[in-house]
Amino acid sequence: MRTERIAAVLLAAGSSSRFGDDDKLMANLRGKPLAAHVLETVASMAFAELIAVVRPIADAPVIHRKLDRRGYTIIVNDRPEEGISGSIVRAVEHVMPNMKIRGILICLADMPDVPQTHYNRICLAAEDIRSVVASTDGFSSSPPAFIGRKHFPELLALKGDQGARALLSHGIQIETSGNVLHDVDTPEDLPGWRPVTPQQ
Numbered sequence: 001m002r003t004e005r006i007a008a009v010l011l012a013a014g015s016s017s018r019f020g021d022d023d024k025l026m027a028n029l030r031g032k033p034l035a036a037h038v039l040e041t042v043a044s045m046a047f048a049e050l051i052a053v054v055r056p057i058a059d060a061p062v063i064h065r066k067l068d069r070r071g072y073t074i075i076v077n078d079r080p081e082e083g084i085s086g087s088i089v090r091a092v093e094h095v096m097p098n099m100k101i102r103g104i105l106i107c108l109a110d111m112p113d114v115p116q117t118h119y120n121r122i123c124l125a126a127e128d129i130r131s132v133v134a135s136t137d138g139f140s141s142s143p144p145a146f147i148g149r150k151h152f153p154e155l156l157a158l159k160g161d162q163g164a165r166a167l168l169s170h171g172i173q174i175e176t177s178g179n180v181l182h183d184v185d186t187p188e189d190l191p192g193w194r195p196v197t198p199q200q
Contacts, residue, residue, distance in 0.1 A: 001124070004048055010067075012025055023060065033066075051073045085159050108143050110184045113182055118174070122144055130151075147164060
């Protein structure tokens with residue numbers, strides 16, 4: 001399916017509880033915030049709409065500014081404790097009225113190393129509004145993933161932090177390396193991370 005018929009949905013509203021006190025999405029990776037890698041890659045593609053679900057601007061002012069500058073429609077999730085499902089529901093509710101959009105591409109802001117080519121492969125594998133196309137490392141299904149419009153009612157009923165995992169496991173699987181699908185949950189997950197050693 002052509003990207004012009006798909007809305008890209010960037011999920012960036014998590015509370016980063018496993019990352020400690022710092023904002024995970026603002027962690028420095030190769031000279032810029034972690035989230036900037038994904039939002040820039042996705043924004044460089046010709047989607048029908050760019051949507052980002054984020055925390056309130058007071059909690060994430062830099063991310064809001066970067067998203068705004070790149071042309072994203074910003075949807076605030078003020079209840080990140082609802083898990084990833086709450087963010088997906090908000091995005092689908094926004095997209096539903098636009099009948100030109102045939103499906104959504106779900107992208108995670110903490111997956112900095114997914115290249116444009118992989119997003120393209122997923123979109124090309126989606127044939128119509130019934131399609132579900134997930135990424136896999138050969139073991140489990142995960143985002144980035146395309147979910148066709150026919151499944152929107154199912155997405156609106158999601159609860160908790162499992163997101164659309166059950167739906168993705170039944171879809172087409174686009175395999176790539178674990179390095180590409182690597183997501184950052186803790187400081188140790190950042191490439192090149194070193195523990196801070198106390199000064200003697």
